[in-house]
């Protein structure tokens with residue numbers, strides 16, 4: 001049994017929620033929440049640390065003896081006695097109840113004791129029956145708000161994909177163009193950090209007439225509800241459920257406010273304590289020594305006052321970026337100009353919409369030096385996946401097309417299916433003749449963690465496989481990742497010298513930022529590829545690049561930043577070894 005960091009973090013989150021409901025002290029609850037975050041953000045597995053005689057769980061930030069013991073218990077048994085005890089005492093549905101606006105842990109506890117409320121359903125029944133307002137400490141207002149609150153909680157957890165948020169941001173910015181006197185405007189928060197999903201949007205504006213800005217803001221056509229409207233802060237809901245906050249700030253504090261509202265909170269907390277150690281104070285208005293303001297107008301100036309270079313927002317997660325900045329060791333993040341080709345795309349021969357010629361022409365138009373055509377294989381029968389013969393035919397067409405091209409090259413590729421037992425559905429003889437073989441899982445994805453890990457590791461051991469495509473299979477807000485041990489997959493990729501794909505489709509973004517970081521740490525090459533099924537989907541590259549940057553990747557960590565010659569050399573060297 002292998003316990004993943006996310007499993008440990010989830011247990012700690014649950015314990016924190018249940019402790020809070022039970023009335024436990026703020027400090028104890030916070031310790032579990034912090035521990036959850038620390039574990040979730042580790043670049044290696046806690047189980048690995050525990051097994052490593054050179055390392056100690058106690059050395060992790062915020063992890064004392066007691067919490068280290070709890071982590072050990074989870075690593076060794078898969079669960080925590082404390083959680084089982086709490087669950088026996090309090091129904092887990094109360095964790096949803098406490099999230100309803102206006103309730104919170106104490107009120108959830110009271111409703112449980114007085115009315116037997118144990119989840120959102122029983123809460124809804126109690127509210128509709130008018131029993132909530134009879135409980136001491138509750139009034140008709142709270143009761144009236146509960147039904148809407150339940151709806152809101154149910155909608156939570158579905159964070160918006162970054163690409164969708166970007167569309168909203170563009171539309172809002174355009175709408176705000178009509179306001180005279182706006183000298184700066186920027187969307188901060190997780191959106192600016194390029195996080196794969198966004199909870200809400202935090203927009204900052206500098207405007208001579210803040211009242212006019214907020215008037216215009218709340219009149220945005222997509223607004224379904226105005227939560228607040230004022231000269232310094234307005235908040236609206238657009239569409240079904242995206243909250244957007246607008247904050248007006250002074251020009252000479254814009255940089256400090258941008259820093260503050262970009263977060264992440266963990267990054268800013270670390271930055272503030274660093275400021276304190278230097279005898280400085282950092283807040284959303286600026287950097288201060290005593291009463292004297294040292295910086296605030298720009299972010300560069302704010303970081304500089306703290307003795308740091310500017311840190312790209314996508315790194316601000318308190319994952320070592322502050323130390324790296326301090327030591328002059330920030331990564332030079334990969335960017336669009338470094339990308340030389342797209343290594344995963346489909347044509348109308350299988351489930352793509354556009355022809356080989358159209359895909360090639362468009363990849364070329366984008367300034368790429370090469371593109372790999374990677375159609376599906378026969379197991380993916382729904383889309384006419386190719387068999388050995390069909391593949392060879394498809395490559396002959398590529399050879400013919402390449403003859404007419406000079407600067408640009410098509411690679412004869414394939415997205416071969418990884419069968420349940422780790423074998424592939426195309427023969428080695430045929431795979432040996434491909435330029436670029438990516439392998440991926442499509443069926444029977446509900447195997448156990450051990451089975452799935454063995455399956456993928458075995459496929460990576462095939463000498464003709466160059467890369468693992470969409471390694472976890474997750475689709476944001478739609479499908480969880482396969483149960484798979486990514487530490488083992490990354491170790492296997494390193495051992496077999498196989499690359500990992502960062503699938504750039506906005507709903508996939510697979511692998512994620514932490515796995516990118518881990519791949520880099522293990523010397524595993526990553527490539528960002530669109531998995532385009534049409535010409536227009538070749539645009540997805542930039543979403544993948546966002547994620548690559550969040551994963552600290554540099555040009556040299558990647559495969560599709562190589563020139564055509566270097567890429568061919570790398571692929572040929574693999575075939576020989």
Ligand code: DGT
Nearest residue numbers: 189190197198199200202260261262263264265268
């Ligand atoms: P999200 O919206 O859930 O995707 O994530 P963020 O990072 O955008 O978080 P959000 O919207 O709650 O707040 C935006 C930023 O503002 C956040 O990254 C840090 C800052 N911030 C907000 N509330 C607090 C707070 O109570 N304390 C501190 N230190 N910073 C805060």
Ligand code: CA
Nearest residue numbers: 189190200201
């Ligand atoms: Ca936000």
Ligand code: CA
Nearest residue numbers: 200201202245
């Ligand atoms: Ca916010």
Ligand code: ZN
Nearest residue numbers: 344346415531
């Ligand atoms: Zn594909």
